[in-house]
Amino acid sequence: MKFEQHWQLNPELTFLNHGCFGAVPRVVMQAVRSWREELESDPIHFLAPERELEPKLDHVRSLLGDLVGAEPANLAFVRNATDGVNAVLRSMSLSEGDEVLITNHGYNACNNVARYVAERSGATVQIAEIPYPLSRSEQILDAVEEKLSSRTRLVLVDHVTSPTALIFPVKQIVELTHDRGARVMIDGAHAAGMLSLQVEQIGADYYTANHHKWLCSPKVSGFLYVNPRWQDEVQPTVISHSYNRPRNNRSAWQSSFDWVGTYDPTPILAIPTAVDFLSSLFADGFQGYLRRNHDHLLKARDLICQSMSIGSPAPDSMLGSMLAVPLDAVLPEQVESLGQRLRKEFGIEIPVYPGLTDAEDQPAGQPMMRISMQVYNTIEDIERLRVALQKIGLV
Ligand SMILES: Cc1ncc(COP(=O)(O)O)c(C=O)c1O
Secondary structure, three states, rough: OOHHHEEEOOOOOOOOOHHHOOOEHHHHHHHHHHHHHHHHHHHHHHHOOOHHHHHHHHHHHHHHHHHHHHOOOHHHEEEHHHHHHHHHHHHHHEEEEEOOHHHOOOOHHHHHHHHHHHHHOOOOEEEOOOOOOOOOOOHHHHHHHOOOOOEEEEEEEOOOOOOOEOOOOHHHHHHHHHHOOEEEEEOOOOOOOOOOOOOOOOOOOOOEEEEOOOOOOOOOEEEEEHHHHHHHHOOOOOOOOOOOOOOOOOHHHHHHHHOOOOOOOOOHHHHHHHHHHHHEEEEEEEEHHHHHHHHHHHHHHHHHHHHHOOOOOOOOHHHHOOOOOOOOOOOOHHHHHHHHHHHHHHEEEEEEOOOOOOOOOOOOOOEEEEEOOOOOOOOOHHHHHHHHHHHHOOO
């Protein structure tokens, strides 16, 4: 079955980069346009939290809670995962000698938040060095455990990593970390809409995710889960009225996130349309959507890895709907021109980047390219990529 007609992507383009900013289906674009028209027909009534906004947000929160396995009372809306990580880390008060643990697979923007909060308080950042390719999730657990110490206050890890597209064993990371008395924040930027999420079962203290990647919702929106124990401590990145005027009958935590100054809530309000749409594509609904992307990713992996004569960089169970392919024959200084060639000569949009680096002063890592398989992608897209790589001399 073909699905690309539901998206407005340029038909000249082979778009293999859904993981970066997502792409929004036509029906969801229509929904967000309708919400905007309704908003502009009566802006005060629509945006005043106590009139229409709070009930509308609560409706979405309840649907989202069912989808991601969290109590609606523990969910707040944020602009994106970077916003969620900033809200939590910048609300923490660290002391001199404390440690924040991140990984070398972490997203640079979010790792930077850890660096910033550590620097301003005299804490230090520890980096768990996880290999890639890898064959067992224990390699991740071992690397994290090695860097945990009695001074660790917070571990920031991704659920699905950006440079390596790995599904991390987050539940076990939470157990390990809690055993040492530290807290865990999970950056699930890619996880909502890629994995069958049960956020509260993971047991993390904080969890954030994007709706605009694999849930195919309009840019920009995400959620932040905070364990009820810590909600009083966590402020949004933009402090507004609720700080000294909490809204009646609502938790101070939630109302502070529900109003962060004038903003456009319509991307949040279009989430139910996106979830309904993705669920409508397969007989078994949302699970069918998740399974289809994973199955196609494994087919894409087989085709590309066989043509490059390399093994799978990770076991199937650690892959969702993205794959990071190591490009052994490419030098770090060639990644930019390779990405441009794929785009200009072959019409393929795919990220090519200098592998695992953690600090600006470190040498660039082994170049990689990341394949995303969203329902609008087909194996013919991967075949086009294979032919392009062959013409360039990489397979
Ligand atoms: C793991 C991870 N975290 C955070 C982000 C940031 O997402 P956003 O820019 O929407 O905040 C990304 C974006 O690709 C990501 O891959």
